[in-house]
Amino acid sequence: MSDSDRKHKVALITGSARRIGASIALALHQQGYNIVIHYNQSKREAEKVVDELLKSRAHSAIAVHGNLQALNDLTTLADSTVAQWGQIDLLVNNASCFYPTPISSASDIEKTEPKFKVDDWNGILDTNLRAPYVLSLLLANALRETNGSIINLVDIYADRPLKNHSIYNISKAGIAMMTQTLAKELAPDIRVNGVSPGAILWPESEAETTEQNTTRERIISQTPLARCGSPHDICEAVSYLANSQFVTGQIIKVDGGRSLHL
Template sequence: MTAKTALITGAAQRIGAAIARLLHTEGMQLLLHYRRSAGAAEALRDELNGLRPDSVALAQADLCRVEQLPGLVDQVQARFGGLDLLVNNASSFYATPIGGVDEASWDDLMGSNLKGPFFLSQAAAPLLAERQGCIINLVDIHAERPKAGFAVYSMAKAGNAMLVKALARELGPQVRVNGIAPGIILWPDQTMSPADKEALLQRTALQRAGVEQDIARTLLFLLRDAPYITGQIIAVDGGRTLQQ
């Protein structure tokens, strides 16, 4: 995969950073998008460029601002000459209890999880088609089973899941589009008690949390080893969706 190029949204930390590190190890050039995490993004860029000079660049944008998205594609073309992979990873995630949802939360959750990925994919599609590239979305197991208290997030991820299927149909045969639906990979930033965490793990077939690298390795499989897979969403959840 040497000299192939990926654009990863929300790449500064957590799952996005794990994906960036693995793809870089495989030889890819990277444009790492961030919104607010400038310090973490710069540290990751410097780390990876220390291993392979001039292989990683940064781009800042708010995915909810559609007018900014073609600029990300322009930057990757100007810096690396083309695009082989778009990873729609960036996501806002927080509770929206019914009765207290405001329009700002709706716009942010729908924007980062659905609107942004759609319009960025649309902007990137011509470049991806030139190289028979692919798009991989980070979906969520709660796209199928809504998470209590997270109605807007769950609806946005359900739309993201349909985006995978719709784009696979619209952009084929030149561009493949797939998704990954994580289960318990990282505990949310919101405080959870040890008892609540254990209750979730007990409803997971493997009875343990996954790690970011589980997602990164699945993405690498879809990118490198699955040329006849498109329009599919792989649950990487330790068997969480096998149970209620």
């Protein structure tokens, strides 16, 4: 590792091959960070982001594969991050699993019994909650050496639930509490904060139907600022928390005020 590499801070962003994660990676890179792009299935997109970063500054980015549901992969991800530049200054737990898991369904004739699907529970909780917790613990010693910080991507639905997304809601409520708990336990050497997005990017699985458009219009109508946000808004919050040396245990809602109406 050269002296020029040492002068740059290092950030690991989970799920940063695409969407908000990629935007955070690009924004932090522009601020002088060396970046570890984590991906699971999006190898091509991850390599594209790394190529873009390397064009701007040589030896400043790598991509590391990891299934966040596999504990061995979490260890490999943490070890690879520290080994690359000998340090880590910022962990951004961005990766998230989001899809509906209604506990029951209804028809005109009867209500079916609630169905518990172990795969749904394990898949969402392992990705959204266990992985951020384990990565935080695995990287704690290295983060202490740099007086680094952890930023968790939460959700406004951690406070008030989104219908038919019970497991997702539970996972995000858990990471909100994890943020505050670790802020206490890792202080004074490591700061831990969160960013809680509102309507920023619509889920990619949403079809362009009249029903979906109506839902989007309703969400915007419930937002005092009367519009959706952008990944840039999340990046600004992440940047603020990464650089604010006297802020810990806080979760910033970046939702245009929508949580006031939930």
